[in-house]
Amino acid sequence: MSEQPLGENTRAVHLPPAPVPRQEPLGTPVWRSATYAFATSQEYADVLGERMPGYTYSRIDNPTSDGFAAAVAALEGARVGGVTGEAFASGMAAITGVLLAYTHAGAHVVAPAAAYGGTYGLMSELLSRFGVTTDFVDMTDPARVRAAIRPETRLVWAETLANPTMAVADLPALAEAAHEAGALLVVDSTFATPVVCRPLEHGADLVVHSATKYIGGHSDATGGVVVGRPGVLAPVRAVRLHTGGALAPDEAFLLRRGLETLPLRVRRQCDTAALLAAAAARHPAVARVDYPGLPDHPGRETAVRLFDAGPEGTRFGAIVTITPHGGPEAGMALADGLRLAKVATSLGGTHTLAGHIASTTHRQLDEQALAAAGIGPAAVRFSVGLEDADDLIHDVNNALTALGRIGERDGAFNS
Ligand SMILES: Cc1ncc(COP(=O)(O)O)c(C=O)c1O
Structure with missing residues (x-):
């Protein structure tokens, strides 16, 4: 069978791929591809089935966004080790990811009376419709937190520095109270950043950031991230895949660049x-x-x-x-x-x-x-x-x- 010369449009679509350099790029490459081609159907099935590492689709994983999440995890987990991250499209998407991962109808959350307004609204207006109740208490008083914890409490939610009073959460006391009850301590550390405080060193199970703020640092990108040990983070990743709140690669580029300074x-x-x-x-x-x-x-x-x-x-x-x-x-x-x-x-x-x-x-x-x-x-x-x-x-x-x-x-x- 003779080879038929390819038409102009086909040649335009099937351009030779751009080279992937062997040398480490010091600027973060932006991988905009939404999808990836496989050599065989078996490889496609194995990567999608998580039997083989690789990339299939950017809502699931994207190298630029993964690189950003790993970089935040490296800073937050500098002294505890073994920490990974999941990147989200905004701080609120990250917070939603954690709440949906660890609550269910009948579950209970203890959160700060002075919680960030978006978090307060999500818990009090949206989660409540799905049978999740939240008690908002003074987080600076571990005794009150302890008193608010019930057998159904799955999460104790804290903010390292509260908005706008800059109240400081006593993280080890909160971690102890949460863990005694079989709950997790989740800390929104947006105001602190890993430069000021690293909650994982003080007993937190997960740390959440609105990367839109200090991490990006130039008011030009929106994103969020959750970091913690892989076993604790896995349900959060599952929610990210279900709900589609993935961080876009262009934003991940800006946010990762922000981390350097x-x-x-x-x-x-x-x-x-x-x-x-x-x-x-x-x-x-x-x-x-x-x-x-x-x-x-x-x-x-x-x-x-x-x-x-x-x-x-x-x-x-x-x-x-x-x-x-x-x-x-x-x-x-x-x-x-x-x-x-x-x-x-x-x-x-x-x-x-x-x-x-x-x-x-x-x-x-x-x-x-x-x-x-x-x-x-x-x-x-x-x-x-x-x-x-x-x-x-x-x-x-x-x-x-x-x-x-x-x-x-x-x-x-x-x-
Ligand atoms: C403490 C805190 N957490 C979360 C968020 C939500 O982040 P985003 O706006 O990136 O969704 C904000 C936003 O102001 C915040 O201040």
Whole structure:
């Protein structure tokens, strides 16, 4: 049978593949292929059946996304070893993955009263429809957590540093309480990053991150990741495959690149945050500053005990909540008076971001609930970026001083 010359379209589709270099690329290659061709049907069946390593389809596994998850696992598990990761399309997809993996109708979860709003909503509005109940308790008090645990409790959910009060979770005490009851301790460590604290070293079974924040670090990519030992992570992987919340390779590229500068960025952001917190605490227009690096913060001792001490001492995170005197309008005026810091949602990027808490991230909470969560009506959360500390402090001081002047003029903020 004579060979028929291939037509133009066929030749265009069946182009020679791009070379795969033998040398290690230092920039992360982006594997955009959604599907992979096999030499034989047997190989296809074996890879899909997980009898042979390989890639079949990007919703299942993607080399760029897997590389990102493995890199986070290497940082979180640096001292405990044997840790792997699963990458998700967002922090919320990662949180959903863990919750669906470890709960079922009739199961119970103990979670922070001050949990991130998305997590709170997922647990209270969505999971509750499937018969999973959640008790939201003060996580800084292990006795209350212990009291909330029931025989059906499958998960104790904690946040290393809570939003926006920067309450510090006593992870070993929470791990002990969870494990005694046969439950897992899951820690959302988005605010801490593995630079500040590595919860697996303190008894956590799984660590979750919104990689959109510090890990990516430049406010240009959305992603999430869960890390833990392979046996604990396997059910989370199964949910990821079922629900399809896989991380896209382009995002994985950006997030993995962010990891290379994570320690440099986060240390610098923490140092600037400490200076800003101290400066704000001295300003007469300020009623309160929440930052665990300050001597009067209730979580300081726990942070010193659990957080990475490093050669330059403990870092306490880079979120500072500044509460001026007055009501909600004082908080909004403070945020609006800033020139360098941007009024925006999210955190962990190179730009300093500020937001009035009661009218934005915690708008669902009434005055009483805000007070119970330790949030003043005028509180403004700052995610400290990479600007020079002096410039940022100058910006915040100016906005606070202007606020003081307005308050003196019309008494508006003295409520
Ligand atoms: C502590 C925390 N966890 C999870 C998330 C959700 O992450 P994402 O926005 O990537 O879904 C956020 C987002 O703000 C967060 O602050």
